Amino acid sequence: TASGVNALHTNTTGFDNTANGAAALQSNTAGSDNTATGFAALFSNTTGVLNTAIGSSALTSNTTGENNTAAGYNALLSNTTGNGNTATGWAALFSNTTGAWNTAIGVGALISNTTGGANTADGYQALSSNTTGNWNTANGVNALFYNTTGTSNTADGFNALINNTTGGSNIALGYLAGENLTTGNNNIDIGNLGVAGESNTIRVGTVGTQTATFIAGIRETPLAQGVAMAIGITA
Secondary structure: OEEOOOOOOOOOOOOOOEEEOOOOOOOOOOOOOOEEEOOOOOOOOOOOOOOEEEOOOOOOOOOOOOOOEEEOOOOOOOOOOOOOOEEEOOOOOOOOOOOOOOEEEOOOOOOOOOOOOOOEEEOOOOOOOOOOOOOOEEEOOOOOOOOOOOOOOEEEOOOOOOOOOOOOOOEEEOOOOOOOOOOOOOOEEEOOOOOOOOOOOEEEOOEOOEOOOOOOOOOOOOOHHHOOOOOOOOO
């Protein structure tokens, strides 16, 4: 099905394709089971299959990439051979070329990603600066915003881990959680801003805000192998 000037213009052996809009799927030759709706959607696709592009220029550079879904103006615009990506929102995964298995939901989500894979960004500008980092999960406005090559980070909350650039395996939960972390690794910050550059540290709560702690299973519970428990008053 082709509707629009030059829609599916070059198709030869591709089948089960739907193109709605001027130049939609214009270069397709043998790709099959693709759906393109919008000006120049899936414009460069030649043999890629099972792609869905909804929005002007969505997946316009895709050539042989498969199983991609792009919904929004310029979503997955630069993708060429990346597979299994999902982008919803203006310019989501805009710069992605060969990165695979990424999910970006929100305006500018994963906008700078090029070859990074298996990232999940849900929120306005989440993981916006990520280029080649892998296995990151960001939920919330500006979560992991400045992350470029850091891997295996999890940020959940507004501005969570916003300043992390190359640090990896960090976990931040809550509003502004881990905001101060920049390059450290293996940190867990829950309801805490964290400290720039530190690693291997767990911080729960904020001094002056939380004034009591109740954790089941500690009081009057014997410690294994005589290991002592230390409770300090410093941050």
